[in-house]
Amino acid sequence: MQKFNQLTGIAAPLDILNVDTDMIIPKQFLKTIQRSGLGKNLFDEMRYTPDGQEVADFVLNQAAYREAEVLVAGDNFGCGSSREHAPWALLDFGIRCVISTSFADIFYNNCFKNGILPIVLPQADVDKLMEDAKRGANATVTIDLESQTIQGPDGGTIAFEVDAFRKKCLLEGLDDIGLTLQKGDAIDAYETDLAEQPWR
Amino acid sequence: MTGTTLYDKIWDAHLVDADSDGNSLLYIDRHLVHEVTSPQAFEGLRMAGRTPRAPHKTLAVADHNIPTTNRAGGLDAIDDPESRLQIETLEKNCAEFGIDYLPMDDIRQGIVHVAGPEQGFTLPGLTIVCGDSHTSTHGAFGALAHGIGTSEVEHVLATQTLIQGKAKNFRINVVGEAPDYITAKDIALAIVGEIGTAGGTGYVLEYAGPAIEALSIEGRMTLCNMSIEAGARAGLVAPDEKTYAFLEGRAKAPQGADWDKAVACWRTLASDADAVFDKEITMDASDLPPLVTWGTSPQDVISIDGAVPNPAEIKDEARRKSTERALDYMGLTAGTPMQEVAIDRVFIGSCTNSRIEDLRAAAAIAKGKTVVDSVSAMVVPGSGLIKLQAEEEGLDKIFIEAGFEWREPGCSMCLAMNADKLQPGERCASTSNRNFEGRQGRGGRTHLVSPEMAAAAAVTGHFTDIRNLKAEG
Numbered sequence: 306m307q308k309f310n311q312l313t314g315i316a317a318p319l320d321i322l323n324v325d326t327d328m329i330i331p332k333q334f335l336k337t338i339q340r341s342g343l344g345k346n347l348f349d350e351m352r353y354t355p356d357g358q359e360v361a362d363f364v365l366n367q368a369a370y371r372e373a374e375v376l377v378a379g380d381n382f383g384c385g386s387s388r389e390h391a392p393w394a395l396l397d398f399g400i401r402c403v404i405s406t407s408f409a410d411i412f413y414n415n416c417f418k419n420g421i422l423p424i425v426l427p428q429a430d431v432d433k434l435m436e437d438a439k440r441g442a443n444a445t446v447t448i449d450l451e452s453q454t455i456q457g458p459d460g461g462t463i464a465f466e467v468d469a470f471r472k473k474c475l476l477e478g479l480d481d482i483g484l485t486l487q488k489g490d491a492i493d494a495y496e497t498d499l500a501e502q503p504w505r
Numbered sequence: 506m507t508g509t510t511l512y513d514k515i516w517d518a519h520l521v522d523a524d525s526d527g528n529s530l531l532y533i534d535r536h537l538v539h540e541v542t543s544p545q546a547f548e549g550l551r552m553a554g555r556t557p558r559a560p561h562k563t564l565a566v567a568d569h570n571i572p573t574t575n576r577a578g579g580l581d582a583i584d585d586p587e588s589r590l591q592i593e594t595l596e597k598n599c600a601e602f603g604i605d606y607l608p609m610d611d612i613r614q615g616i617v618h619v620a621g622p623e624q625g626f627t628l629p630g631l632t633i634v635c636g637d638s639h640t641s642t643h644g645a646f647g648a649l650a651h652g653i654g655t656s657e658v659e660h661v662l663a664t665q666t667l668i669q670g671k672a673k674n675f676r677i678n679v680v681g682e683a684p685d686y687i688t689a690k691d692i693a694l695a696i697v698g699e700i701g702t703a704g705g706t707g708y709v710l711e712y713a714g715p716a717i718e719a720l721s722i723e724g725r726m727t728l729c730n731m732s733i734e735a736g737a738r739a740g741l742v743a744p745d746e747k748t749y750a751f752l753e754g755r756a757k758a759p760q761g762a763d764w765d766k767a768v769a770c771w772r773t774l775a776s777d778a779d780a781v782f783d784k785e786i787t788m789d790a791s792d793l794p795p796l797v798t799w800g801t802s803p804q805d806v807i808s809i810d811g812a813v814p815n816p817a818e819i820k821d822e823a824r825r826k827s828t829e830r831a832l833d834y835m836g837l838t839a840g841t842p843m844q845e846v847a848i849d850r851v852f853i854g855s856c857t858n859s860r861i862e863d864l865r866a867a868a869a870i871a872k873g874k875t876v877v878d879s880v881s882a883m884v885v886p887g888s889g890l891i892k893l894q895a896e897e898e899g900l901d902k903i904f905i906e907a908g909f910e911w912r913e914p915g916c917s918m919c920l921a922m923n924a925d926k927l928q929p930g931e932r933c934a935s936t937s938n939r940n941f942e943g944r945q946g947r948g949g950r951t952h953l954v955s956p957e958m959a960a961a962a963a964v965t966g967h968f969t970d971i972r973n974l975k976a977e978g
Binding site: 320321322323325327328331332333335336337338339340350355379380381384385386387388389392407408409410411414415418419468469470481482485486488491492495496502503504505 | 522527530548553555637652654657664668707770827921947
C-alpha cells in the first residue's frame with residue numbers, strides 16, 4: 306500500500322450531502338477484475354453526459370480542480386454499497402484525502418486499505434475548508450498525518466483525530482494481512498477451542 | 506455487573522486478540538463471496554503466494570451480473586463479455602482455492618443473502634461477512650453480519666479474521682401490532698426515515714419488541730437487510746423458536762446432537778434484561794401507513810397518502826439544496842400527491858424482498874388483475890429454490906396471467922449490473938433497497954416500496970394505497 310505522510314494539493318469542493326458509492330463509481334464499472342483504471346470513470350454520471358461529453362460545471366471538470374488531490378464533501382460521504390471500487394477510483398484519479406463531517410463505515414475502512422486518508426471534522430471546519438476550496442487552484446491545503454493537522458490556504462491550522470493503528474499503517478504503508486499473520490498462534494489457539502462448537 | 510447485549514456477546518465470543526488501542530482481531534465463522542467484489546482479493550492472494558486459511562468456511566455464488574433470462578445456455582450465453590469474465594473468474598478462483606461454489610445452473614443458486622440462509626450456512630451467534638453491504642441481512646438470525654471491502658475479503662480469506670473496532674449498541678424497539686397491510690419493508694423504511702441514512706453510523710442495531718418478534722424470519726431478513734441504509738454496521742434480531750424452526754434440517758445446519766448443543770448455546774445469546782444500550786428509540790408499528798420513498802436517499806420516506814415535500818419549507822440550506830436536487834432528478838413537483846405519481850416499471854426482487862413470503866404477498870395483490878399497458882413489470886425470485894417453490898404454489902401463473910415477467914434468480918434490477926435496467930427518466934416501483942441516482946440505470950427514478958405496494962402500482966399504473974385496494978377487494 307502507498308504510504309501517506311504529508312500531502313500538499315488542491316482541494317476540490319463537492320458540496321453535496323450523502324454522496325453514495327454508486328455516485329462515486331457507477332455499477333457498470335464494477336465489472337473489472339482489476340483495481341486500476343477506474344479514475345476516468347470517477348463520478349461518471351455526474352461528470353459526463355450520456356454521450357460521453359464532459360459536464361462543464363462538474364467540479365472535477367473545471368480547470369482549477371482537474372489535478373485535485375483532496376476532496377471536501379458534505380455529510381455522510383461514501384454511503385451505500387461496500388464497493389472498494391470507490392476508493393480505487395478516487396485513488397486512480399489522484400485523490401488521496403477526503404474531508405467531511407462524517408463517513409459511512411465501510412467506505413471509511415476501505416480508504417485506509419488503499420492509502421487514502423479520510424478526515425472527519427466538525428461542521429464549522431468543513432464549512433471553512435469548503436469555502437477555501439471554492440476559491441480554486443490557489444486554494445491548496447497541506448495535510449500532515451504525523452502531526453494530524455491541516456493547513457489551509459491562508460495559513461490557519463486545523464487539527465484532526467485519527468485512530469493510532471490506522472495512522473501507523475498509513476504512515477508506514479503496512480499490509481494488514483502481513484500484520485495479522487504475525488498473530489497466527491493466537492488464531493491457531495482460537496480455532497483449537499472451536500472444537501467445542503462443531504457447528505461453527 | 507450490568508448485563509451484556511446480543512452484539513456484546515457475539516463480539517466477546519469471537520475475539521482472537523484485542524489491542525489496547527481499540528482495534529481487535531475478530532474471528533470470522535462464515536464468508537460469503539460473489540463475483541463482483543472478489544476477483545481482486547483472489548488475485549491478491551495469488552500475488553502474495555497465500556492460500557485461504559479455512560476454505561470450507563466460505564461459500565460462493567454468482568448473483569450480481571447474472572442474467573435473469575435465457576439461463577439454459579449457461580455461461581456461454583451471457584452476452585456481456587465483462588459479466589461473463591467476472592463469473593468465469595469466480596468459478597476458476599473457487600476451483601483453484603477449494604471453495605464451495607453454487608454454480609449458475611444449480612437450483613440452490615441465488616442472491617448470496619438469500620442462498621446463504623436457505624442452505625443453513627447462516628446460523629445464530631456467528632460472525633458472517635461478505636463483500637456486499639447487504640450482508641446485514643443475516644442479522645435476522647442473531648448473527649453479527651456485515652459488509653466488507655475487497656481488501657478485507659482478501660484479509661478474511663487469508664486469515665479467517667477481521668481487524669475491527671467495536672461499534673456501539675443501538676436498540677430499536679418496535680412496539681404495537683402491525684396492521685396486516687404493514688410489512689417488514691414498511692417498518693424498515695420507517696426506521697431509516699426516522700433515524701436517517703447516517704443515524705446508525707458507528708452502531709450495531711438491535712431490533713426488538715413485539716412487532717419484531719411477530720415478524721417471520723423472512724420479514725426479519727428484510728428488516729436487517731436495510732440496516733445499512735441507516736448507516737449501521739449491522740442489524741440484529743435475537744434468535745427465537747422461529748429462527749430454530751427455519752434452520753432445522755437445512756443442508757449446512759448442524760444435525761442431531763450437534764443441533765441440540767447449538768440451540769442450547771443460541772438460547773443464551775439474547776441481550777440480558779439489564780443490558781445497557783448506548784442509544785435506544787421506540788416506535789409504534791400499529792399506526793404506520795404503507796410507505797414509499799420520494800427522493801434519492803432511502804431516508805426520503807413518506808406515507809402513501811402523503812405528497813411530495815416542498816424544499817422551500819426546509820430551513821437548513823444544505824438539506825434544502827439536497828431536496829431540490831433530489832426532486833429535480835426524480836422529476837417530481839412539490840405538493841404532488843404520491844398516489845398521482847404514475848410509474849413505468851415495477852421490480853419485485855432483490856435481497857430485500859425476493860423470498861417466498863414476498864412473492865406470495867405480491868401475488869395476492871396481482872391475482873385476477875392485469876398490469877396496466879403502460880407498465881412493464883418483472884418478478885425475480887431470490888433463488889432457484891424459491892422459484893421452484895413459487896411455481897409449485899402456482900404463483901408464477903398468477904404473475905404471468907397478470908402480465909408480469911417471471912425471471913430467473915439474481916440481483917437483477919436492484920443494481921442493474923446485468924441487462925435488467927431502467928432507461929433514463931423511467932420511474933420504477935421497486936422492492937429493492939436503494940433509490941440512489943442511477944442505481945437502477947442511468948437517469949432511472951426509483952421509489953422503494955413493499956412487494957404488495959409494488960404489485961398494486963403495477964396493476965393501477967401509479968402508486969396506490971393498498972389499504973384502499975384491499976377494501977375494494
